[in-house]
Amino acid sequence: MSTISVREFSYNPSAVFARVEKGEAIQVTRHGNVIAILSPAGGPMERYAHLVAQGKIKLKSATAADRHGMPHYEVPEGVDPLAVLLTEREEDDR
Structure with a gap:
């Protein structure tokens, strides 16, 4: 991943966007x-590619049919959605 300063970006944003x-x-x-x-713009999962590459997040493997969609979670009524995600994260770390 390349790095540029705000100043460099302000000189020629069109060139920067062309690179992207x-x-x-x-x-x-x-x-x-x-x-x-x-x-670069892409499917929703591509937005997280750099975080996956850095090991900051883990994504469950997807089948060919659902690689372009976001994961879907069924959250039972009365259950905190954050608790569901944290439980999944703990299970992945094991």
């Missing part, structure tokens, strides 16, 4: 801190 259109992901920094990540 070709498939490059670019971090934009201000004073050395990442403030944005520009990534």
Whole structure:
């Protein structure tokens, strides 16, 4: 992933977007801190590709039929959705 400063971005944003259109992901920094990540548009799951690559999140494997959709969770009535996700995360870590 490439990195550019806000100043560099402001000089020629069209050129930066052209790079992104070709498939490059670019971090934009201000004073050395990442403030944005520009990534090519794609299916919903592609938005998380850099987080998966960094090991920050894990995605369950998907079949060919559902790779382009987001995971769907059935949450029983009266159950906290966050509790469902945290339980799944704990199970994945085992």
